[in-house]
Amino acid sequence: MALNKKCPECGGINMSHVEEKGEVICKDCGLVVEDKIFDFGKEWREFDQEKADSHRRTGAPLTYTQADRGLGTEVGTKADLSKFSKRSKDKFYRLRRWQRNIATSIERNIQLALSEIQRIVSVLGLSKSVEEEAARIYTLAAQKGLVKGRTTERIVAGCIYAACRMHEIPKTLDDVSFVAEIEKGEIGRNYRYLTRNLHMKIMPTDPVNYIIRFSSALQLSPKTQTKAIEIIEKAQKKALLSGKNPVGVAAAAIYTASRITDEKKTQQKIAEEVGVTEVTIRNRYRELIENLGLESAAA
DNA sequence: CGGAGTAAAAGGCACTT
């Protein structure tokens, strides 16, 4: 839902209301301006029936941005041990210490992850609910033993990217890579690893989101921006885009539109800004003009 | 310079053995 508002961060006019999260986000830069005016959605996502059921029985949603979510599970400390044998008592003490060690090591790890999540979220200007999402994904992954033997920071970068994708925030792998200082291939791998093993179903990003996101950086006129979105919509109807990198598609649509409206941006400028190669732009561009009957417009 | 195009390498995905 579009709103009649300006973004305080970049001055963009594409403020949009994301219903189920009660957020207002800027589609130009991904900044979340107002967070949780009302929250109509659930705090968690339901990925399969089993988890859905267990969640619903859990009662009020808990926060995932605290290491133990405000709860603690421990081997009891108040039990009356006097009637047990020495062996039983020893066993009990061992259990308690073992449990404590495990718990603290997992919680320390999660704590580290959470502070890194906080840092990245803050630099990228993401919302509290995206932070919660990333924290939730990390916690789930830790509980499932998916983080063992992997670098926390790398998994965290994957969590952040996944959280952005779930909330349809148009951040790229390059964006996360830059802030997290993790190679983008590594983030992509961890993203796939997490989404696969946690059975998360995430749709490919709509290239339109990237058009809007990059149009201010490339100083596109509203006319060009509208044209680029038109091109995307036409291409979608003709099923030209499936399997293609949405970022590359957006780049080509911007290039094509900028030629049509006579405000031509070079392939090189666009490629640099959005983070794909000129070859990719050319390939998508060729498909667009061949299939959408746009060649007459390209002078 | 801006762009068109290509070959080769690399990576991811669906499928098989």
Add this chain to the structure above:
DNA sequence: AAGTGACTTTTACTCCG
């Protein structure tokens, strides 16, 4: 679990106006 094949993107390069 390794191997395959079709597919996309990147790298590096040539050629054109």
